Amino acid sequence: MHGLSFDIAHLLAGGLVLTSFMLLYQDRLYALLNVFALQAFVLFLSVAWQAYAQGAPHLYVTAAIALVLKAIVIPGALHRIVARLGIHREVETIGGIGLTMLAGIGLVALSMVVILRATPAAAPLAREDLALSLSVVLLGLLMMVTRRNAVSQVVGFMSMENGLILAGTGAQGMPLVVEISIAFSVLIAFIVIGIFLFQIRERFDTVDSRVLDTFRGERS
C-alpha cells in the first residue's frame, strides 16, 4: 500500500478516535446524537476508503450500512425518542467531563502500547487501524460506564461497534461473513433496543436507567 492511501486511512481512523473524544465531551443528548452521526459518517468514509484501497468491493456494503443506518436512521430515531420523552437536556456524567477526557487519553495510550508492541510483524495499516479501533472500543466502553442515561449508553455501545467495524475492515482480506454479521447484529441490536426503549417509556416514562436500577436485585 503506497504512502498516500496509508495516510488517508490513518487520517480517517484518527478521525474516528477524535469523534469518540467528542462524544465523551458532549453534555446534551441532541448534540451527542449529532456527534454520533458524524462518527458514523467518518466510519463510512474510512470503510469506503479501505474498500477502495484494498480493492475489496464487498466492503462498500459495510460502508453503506454505516452511512445509512448509523449516520442517518438510528440518530434520527433516537432524536425522535429523545424528543418524545423530553429528556434532551439530561446527560449526566460521572466524575466530570475533564476527568473522563483524561481517562480517555490514558485509554488511547494504553491501546497504542498494547497493539503496537504486539504487532511488529503485521502490516502497518492493520497495526495502526487496530490500535485506533481499540481506542474507539475502549472509549465507547468508557462512555457507557460514565453515562447514566440509557440513550447515551446505547450511543456508547454503538460507538464501540464502530470501532469493531474499523478493526474488521482494517484487517486485510477479512471475509465477508464478518461484515454481514456486524450489520446484522447492529440491526438486531437496534430492534431490541427499540423494543426496550419502547417498553421502558411505556412503563416508566423515562429512559434513565437509574429508575430501572431501583429494583436491582432481590425481588421485594
Add this chain to the structure above:
Amino acid sequence: MVLIADLAVQGTEMLLVLCLAPLLTGFVRKVKAHLLRRRGPSLIQPYRDLLRLLRKEVVLADNASWLFCAIPYLIFAATWVAASLVPTFATGLLFSWSADLIAITALLGSARFFLALAGLDAGTSFGGIGASREMMVATLAEPAMLMIVFTLALLAGSTQLSNLAGFMLSPQIGLRVSLGLALVALLMVALAENGRIPIDNPATHLELTMVHEAMVLEYSGRHLALIELAASLKLLLTLSLIVCVFIPWGLSPAGSGVAERFIGIAVYLLKLVLGGFLLALFETSIAKMRVFRVPQFLGAALMLGLLGTLLLFVSRSL
C-alpha cells in the same frame, strides 16, 4: 502344698485387715481424745458399734431403691478386695499379681462411685451435697494418686505393689527428690481419700461441712455397719500402702516361713501404731478447711505428683 500355704497366707492377710481396721479407727480416736485431754471411748468401741448396728433393723427411706440396699455390699467388697491386695506384712501374696496399684486405685474409685450414687438415691439435698463434693474431691485426688503411682512405677519399673516394695528394699534406691515429692503428695491424697481433717471431719454431722457423712445420712443398721467398716478398711489400706511403700522394712517376702511371717505381722502392727499416732497428732493440730479450699490443697498434691513424674522422665536421660 505351696498353693495351700499361699492361700493360707492370703486368707490370713484378708482376715487380718478386716479385723484390724476397726481397731485402727478406735486407736486413732483414742489418741486424738488423749491429745485433747479427754479420756475417749475404749479402743474396741468401733467393734461394739458395728455389732450393735448389725443387730439393729434397717430403716429405709420410702424412695430408696434396690440399688441403695446393694451399695453397702458393693462398697465393702471393693474396699476389702483393694485392702487385701496391699502387702501388709508379706509381699508376693498369691493374688497380688491380679491387680496392681492402678487397679487398687480404681477399686477405691468404684467404692466411691457407688457411695456417691447412694447419696443421690434418696433424693435429698444433703445426699446431693455429699455426692457432688465427694466427686469433686475425687476428680483431683484420683489423678494425684495416679501421678504418685506413675512416680513409683517409673522408679520400680512396675505398678505391682509387691515388686514396688521389693524395689524399695533393694540397694538401687537412693534418696530421690521424686520419692519425697511422691510421699508428700501421697500423704495429702490419703487425707482426702479418707475424709480426714483438714478435708472432711469424720466425726461431724454439721450439715454444711460434711462430705462423707452426708452421703451415708440415710443409711442405718447393717448397711451403715458395712459402710463404716469399709471406711475403716480404707483408712487401714491407705496407711498400709504408705508404710509398705515408704517403710518397707520387715515385710516377709514370698515363700518365707511361719516365723518370718509372724515377725512381719509384728513389724506391721508397730508401723500401724506409729502411723495412727502421727495421723491423730496431725488431725488435732490443724483445723478443717473450707470446702472450696480443698481443690487447691489437692491441686497442690496433683502438681507435686506430676512434678515427681516429670523429674523422673527427665532425669532418666541424664
Add this chain to the structure above:
Amino acid sequence: MPSAVGALSATATVITLWCVVGFLAMAFMAVAACVLCRLRDPLPIVSSPDVSSLANGAQPQHNGTPFIYGLCAFVSLLILAAALASLLSGAGGGEVVLPLGLPFVGAHFRIDSLAAFFLIVVNLGGFGASLYGIGYGRHEHEPARVLPFFPAFLAGMNLVVMAHDAFTFLFAWELMSLASWALVMAHHRQPGNARAGFVYLVMAVLGTLMLFLTFGLLAGTVGDYSFSAIRAHPVSTPLAGAVLGLALLGTGSKAGLVPLHVWLPLAHPAAPSHVSALMSGVMTKVAIYAFIRLVFDLLGPPDWWWGMPVMALGAATAVLGILYAMEETDLKGILAYSTIENIGVIFVGLGLALAFKANALPVAAALALTAGLFHIFNHALFKSVLFFGAGAVLTATGLRRLDLLGGLIHRLPVTAPLFLAACLAISALPPLNGFASEWLIFQSILLSPQLPQWGMKLLVPTVGALLALAAALAAACFVRVFGIVFLGRPRSAVASEAREVDRWSLGAMTGGVGLCLLAGILPGVFIDGMAPAVAALIGARMPPQTSLQWLSIVPVAESRSSYNGLLVFLFSALSAGLAAWAIRRFGSHVTRRAPVWDCGFPDPSPVTQYSAASFAQPIRRVFGGLVFGARERVEMPAPGDLAAAKISVTRHDFIWEGIYEPVTRMVLLAASVFDRTQALTIRHYLGFVFLALIGLLMVPALWS
C-alpha cells in the same frame, strides 16, 4: 497355603460386599415403599409429633420397621462372621477390584486384619442398633425419614473400612456422613435440629475436603489412587508432616477431636437414639480407622515428633470433652461429649504408638496401639448401651433434660442396672472393660521414659496426668448422669409414670453389657484377637495373653505389671457374697420403710433435690473458671425481704466463641460486603467489565 489364605480373605471381602449391597437394597426398598405409599395417598395428613402421645405409647402404623431392622441385624451378623473369620485366620491380601467408581482406578476393596477388626466393631454396633431399632423404631413418628437411611448408613461405614483406594474410601466416607446427616434430620421439626444438621454437614464436608487434600498429597503426584500404589510411593518427610496435619483435621473432624468436635453434641442428640449409638459408638471409630489407615499404614515410617500433636490433641480432647459433659444437661448431649473424651483417650494411645514406632520400640508401640484399639472396641460397646439406655428413657418419658428426670430406677427396673453397668464401664472401673483398656494405656505411658526426645519427656507425663484427670472426671460425670436420671425422686409427672421399654431394646442392651463384662474379665482373649491387626501395622505384637496363668494380662514382661480382671471380679463377687451371707446369718434382716430423714429437714418437693446443675457446681468452681470462664452470681435478698434468692451462672464456650464465631462472622461479613454488588447499577457492572479489561490488557502491556 498363602493362596488359600488369600482366597479366604477375598471370599470374606466378596461376602461383605454382597452384604453391603444388601444394605443398599434395603435402603432402596425403603425408599420405594415410601414413594409407593406416597403415590397411593398423595395428600397425607401431616400430624405434628406430640410429646404426650409419644409418652403414652401411641404408636403409628409400622409395617416395614421390624422387617428392615431385622434384615439389617441379620446382614450385620453375616459381615461380623465374615470379618471374624478373616481376622482369626490372619489372612491379608485378597483384594477385590470392581469396575466402579473412579474409572481409571476402579473400586478396590480389601479386608486386611485392621479392616477386619473395624468391621467387627462396625457390625457389632450395627447389629446392636438394628436389634434395638426393631423395638425402638415402633415409636418413630416418621419412619420414612429413618428407614431408608439406616441401612445406607451401615453400608457407608462398612464400605469405608473395606475401601482400598482413595476414591472409594472418600466416596464411602461421604456416603456415611450424608446418610447420618439425613438421620440427624429425621426429627427435623424439633427446634435446634436444623442447626445441628447444618453444623454437622459443614463439618463433615470440611473433613472430606481435608481428606481430599490429604490424598492429593499422598497420591496426586503419582496419579494412582489405589492404596497399594500410595503405599509403594511414600511421600517425602516435610510433606509427610503436612499429610499428618491434614489427616488429623480430616479424620479429627469426624471423630470429634477438639476443636473440631462442635458438631457432635449437636448432632448426636438430634438423631434417633439407635442412630446416635451408631454415630457415637461406631462412626467416630470409623474416623479413627481412617486415621490409623492413613498415618500408620499409608504414610510410611513415622517421624519422632508425629506422636506429639496427636497425643496433645488427644489429651486436650479428653479433658475438655468430659468437662463439657459435666456442664451439659441434655442426657444425649452428655453422652456425645463423653464420646469426645473417649476419642481423646484413643488418640493418646495412637500418639504413643506413633512415638514408640518412630523410636524403634515395636513392643511398646504394639502395647499402645493395642490399648487404643481395645478402647475403640470397648467404647463402641458401652457407648452404644448408654445411648440405647438414653433412648429407653426417651421412649419412656419423651424427655432428655436431666432436670426433668429422676427416680427412673423404680420405673425401668431392667434398663436401670444395664445403664448402670455401662456407666461403670465408661468410668473405667474394674472389673469392666473400660478399665482394662485404660489400664493398658497407662501401662504404655509408663513405658515412655524410653523415648529419647525431650519434647516427649515433658509431654507424656502431662498427658498421663490429663488422662487421669479425665478418667476421674468421667466417673463424676456418670455418677451425675445415673444419679440424676435414675435415682432420687422424679422431677416431672412424665418421669413418674414412665414404663419399661420393649424386649428388643432390652435385649440389645443386655447383649452389650454382657460383652462389656466379658471384655472386662477376659481382656486377654480380646487382646490376642487384635494382635494380627497390630502386628500388621507395627511389625510387633503384645505377647500372647490367653496362655497366661489365670487368664491375666501382662503387657510387656512378667516381671513388670499384670492385671487379672477375672480374679478381681471373682474376688469382689466373693467378698460381697460373703458379706451378704455373714449378715444374713448373724445380723438382723428386719427392714422398715419410713419417710426420708434428711437430717430432719425433709421436703416433699422434688425440686429440693440436687439437680444436674447443682451437682456439677463444685467441679465447675474448680475447673470452670479456667475452661469456661464461668462466673456465678448470687443475688441474696436482704434479711426480711421475701424475694427469692437467685444464682445465675454465665459460661463461655471458648472454642465456639474463639474459632467458630469469628469465622462465621467473617464469612457473613464478607458475604455482606460482596452482597453490595447485587444492588449496583448496570453502569457499575459495565465498570467491572471495563476495569477487568484494562487490568488484563495491562498484563501483556507490562509483561516484558
Add this chain to the structure above:
Amino acid sequence: MNAAIDATALLLLLPAVSAFILACVPDYRLSARLNSVSSFLTFLVALSLLVVTPAPGPYLFVDDLSVIFIILNSFVGFTTSLFSAGYITHEIADGRFSPLRLRFYHAMYQTLLFAMNLALIANNTGLMWVAIEMATLATVMMVGLYRTHQAIEAAWKYFILGGVGIALALFGTILIYVAAQPVVGEGLDGMVWTLLIRRAAAFDPALLDIAFVFLLLGYGTKVGLVPLHAWLPDAHAEGPTPISAVLSGLLLNVALYAVLRFKLLVGANPAALRPGPLMVVMGLASLLFAGFMLYRRGDIKRLFAYSSIEHMGIIVFAFGMGGPVANFAGLLHMTMHSLTKSAIFFTVGPIVQAKGTQKLTGLGGLTVSQPMLGWSLVIGVIAIAGLPPFGAFMSEFLVVTSTFAQSPWLALVFSIGLLIAFAALAMHLHHLAFGEAQGGEAPAVVPIVPLAAHLVPVLMAGLYLPPALVARFQQVAGFLG
C-alpha cells in the same frame, strides 16, 4: 459421507424449521408437543454423531470435543422442553402467558437451540461468534418474556452486558484473524478452526495474548465469570424457569466451549502467554465470590443462579489447571452441572408455582408439604454440592487432588471456596427442605420424567462411568492439553 453432512445439517435444520412452524401454530398444547418432538429428533441426530463423525467442511465440523457438548446440549434441550410443556400449562392457567406470547416463546426456544448447535459445530471463528450472539439475543427475548418490571430490567441488564461481552469477543476474533493472516493467508482460511489450530505455533504470540484477553472477557461474560457475571442471576431469576434451566444447563456451556476452543488455539503457540493461569484466577474468583454471594440470597432462583456461577468457576478452574486429570474432571463436572442444575430448576419451577413465591422466606419445609419435589430438591442440592453418590463428587475429587499435587496453595484456596459455597447451600437447604411447612400446600405436578432423566445419570456417574464415555472424555482431555 453424505449421511454425515446430513447430520450436521439436520442439527441446524431441525430447530430452524421448527422455529418457523412453532411461530405459526396457535394451539399451545400442540406447540409444546411439537417443541418436544423436534428437540427429541435433534437429540437423536446428535446421538448419531457418536457413530459417524462427519468430515470437516469450511463452515461446519464436528470433533470429539464438540460431540460431547452437542449431545449434552441436545439432551438437556429435549428434557427441558418436556419440563416446559408442564410448566407453561400452569402459567397459561395462571394467566401469566398469553397464547401469542407462547408462540413467540416456542419459536425462540427452537431458535436458541439452533443458535447453540450452530455455535458448537461452527468451523469458523466468525460463524461461532454470530451463533453465540444469536443465542444471546434469543435468551434476552425470553428473559424479558414476562414483561414485568423486574423481567425487563433483567433482560436489559443481560442485553447490555451481553452486548459488551459480544463486542469484546468480536474484537478478539478479529485479532486472531490478524494474527493468522500472515501465516494462513487472507480470506476465509484465516478463520477456519481446523486450519488455525494446525498453524497456531507460527502466529504472533503477542497478538494471541491480547486476543485471548478479549476472548476470555467476551465469552467469559456469557460463561458468567466474575466480575462479568452481573447479568446472570437476574436473567435466571426473572425469566421463565425452563429458560433458567436452559441458561444454566446449556448457554453457559456453549460460551465455555468457545473459551476452550480459543484456549486450545492460544495454548498451541508455545511462545504465547499461558492461558491457564488467567482461567485459574478467574475461575477461583468466581468460585469464591459466588460462594459468598450465596449466603444472603433471598430468592430461590437467584440462589441457584449464583451456584451456577460457582460451578462455572470450578469448571474454568479445572480447565485452567490443565493436564489430563483436571481436564477430565472439568468435562465431567460440566456434564454433571448441566444435568443437575437443570434438574434443580425442574423442581424449583413447580415449587414456585405451587407456593406462589420464589422468596426463600416463603418456602420452607418442602419435604413436608411437597415430599416428592422437596426430596428431589434435596437430592439435587446434594448432587450439585459435590457429595456422593453423585457424579460431581468425582469431578471435585479429581480437581482437588490433581491440583494439590501441582500447586498446594491453589488447592487449599479452592477447597476453602468449595466449603464456603457448600456451607451457604447447606444453610439454605436446611431451611428449604426441613422444618414446618410454610406457604401453600397446593398440589404440584412433579416433572418425573425429566427429573429422572437427569438425576439417574448423575447418580450413575457417581457410581460407574461407562468405559466408552471415559475413553471419550479422556481422549478429549488429552486433546485439551
